[in-house]
Amino acid sequence: MLIKKMVIFVFVGVSFISANNAFSKGLSDIVDFAENEKAEKHKVLNYLFKQRMRTQLIARDALLISIDFNSTHYQKEILESANAFNENFFKFIKSTEEINQAKKLYPDFAKKVNDLNQTWLKFYESVKKISKNSKDKKSMEYIENNNLRLLDDISYIFTSFMNSYQSTDKLEASMAHIKSVLFDQVGKPRLYINEIVKDKLSIEENIHKEKSEEDIKDDILKMDKLMNALKNGDKELELSGTEDRAILEKLAISQKLWEEAKKLLIQKKLTKSERETLIAKNNLFLKAQTEVVKLIRLSNDN
Numbered sequence: 001m002l003i004k005k006m007v008i009f010v011f012v013g014v015s016f017i018s019a020n021n022a023f024s025k026g027l028s029d030i031v032d033f034a035e036n037e038k039a040e041k042h043k044v045l046n047y048l049f050k051q052r053m054r055t056q057l058i059a060r061d062a063l064l065i066s067i068d069f070n071s072t073h074y075q076k077e078i079l080e081s082a083n084a085f086n087e088n089f090f091k092f093i094k095s096t097e098e099i100n101q102a103k104k105l106y107p108d109f110a111k112k113v114n115d116l117n118q119t120w121l122k123f124y125e126s127v128k129k130i131s132k133n134s135k136d137k138k139s140m141e142y143i144e145n146n147n148l149r150l151l152d153d154i155s156y157i158f159t160s161f162m163n164s165y166q167s168t169d170k171l172e173a174s175m176a177h178i179k180s181v182l183f184d185q186v187g188k189p190r191l192y193i194n195e196i197v198k199d200k201l202s203i204e205e206n207i208h209k210e211k212s213e214e215d216i217k218d219d220i221l222k223m224d225k226l227m228n229a230l231k232n233g234d235k236e237l238e239l240s241g242t243e244d245r246a247i248l249e250k251l252a253i254s255q256k257l258w259e260e261a262k263k264l265l266i267q268k269k270l271t272k273s274e275r276e277t278l279i280a281k282n283n284l285f286l287k288a289q290t291e292v293v294k295l296i297r298l299s300n301d302n
Contacts, residue, residue: 048092048161051154052187053286054085056194058123059147060282062130062140063198067205069275071134079131086124093117098161106160116153119146151191159184179300181238186230186296189254190289192223193261197282200265204275220265227255230292244299250292257285 061078065071093099093113102109123146126139162180196219199212226237231251233241242248261281264274 048158051085051088052151052158053190053194054081055147055151055154056191056198057081058127059143060194060198062143063201065130065134066140075131075134078127082124082127089120102160105163109160112153112156116157119150123150182296182300185226185237185239186293188226189223190286192219193282193285195219196265197278204270220262227258247292247295250295254285254288254292257281257288261285
């Protein structure tokens with residue numbers, strides 16, 4: 001930022017010796033505005049970035065509470081996740097400039113935000129009730145029946161928001177699209193693993209067993225394909241892969257944790273100890289993949 005200002009002022013000084021202080025200050029204000037605007041866009045994106053993952057983490061924890069699996073711990077964790085979602089969502093709601101920009105490109109954007117708001121308010125109340133009473137069946141049912149609806153709405157909003165910043169210039173728009181796809185895809189493994197572990201636990205408890213068995217097979221295949229694509233690229237997923245050593249090192253950690261979790265996921269039946277190990281691998285993967293997300297975003301931050 002300081003370097004950018006210096007370059008501008010040197011250019012102004014050489015080209016226009018007679019420039020007055022007001023003119024120089026005007027240039028400084030323009031630079032500040034541009035940088036602040038860019039920072040604000042990133043801030044709003046940050047509000048949305050983890051929300052998809054949190055929807056399925058909350059659903060996973062609700063299931064663990066319902067089967068009385070270390071309920072006290074997960075009652076605390078589910079409320080922490082919901083509080084974080086709520087805080088970030090309403091920070092996003094207040095970003096009227098960004099919402100208006102997305103509305104210009106997507107006529108349904110405002111309705112989706114409103115739909116999400118209505119679903120989330122009931123969802124949040126259900127989580128708060130569960131955090132106090134693990135036997136609240138009505139709240140459990142609401143979370144079970146609406147977590148995918150919540151996920152679909154936040155995914156639409158996330159994608160629309162990313163696309164709303166694309167330039168009208170064809171080359172810039174193409175580069176923005178590549179970046180948008182990358183940012184979208186790199187966040188999905190955290191979402192997938194929460195869904196997959198939730199489905200595995202549902203199978204173990206004979207809850208929606210047939211659907212969960214079908215979903216888990218599809219999601220494991222999606223996860224395998226995406227994890228490979230982030231490293232080696234994939235035409236269908238519009239990913240080019242990476243040769244960045246730091247990113248590859250972090251991806252290797254995520255991949256190892258995923259392979260360890262997958263061994264448990266494909267077992268017919270898990271012991272209590274193995275369930276605990278699976279959930280621990282799930283949580284470690286989330287942390288490891290978050291480091292991948294941070295590095296990829298940083299390396300593409302322009």
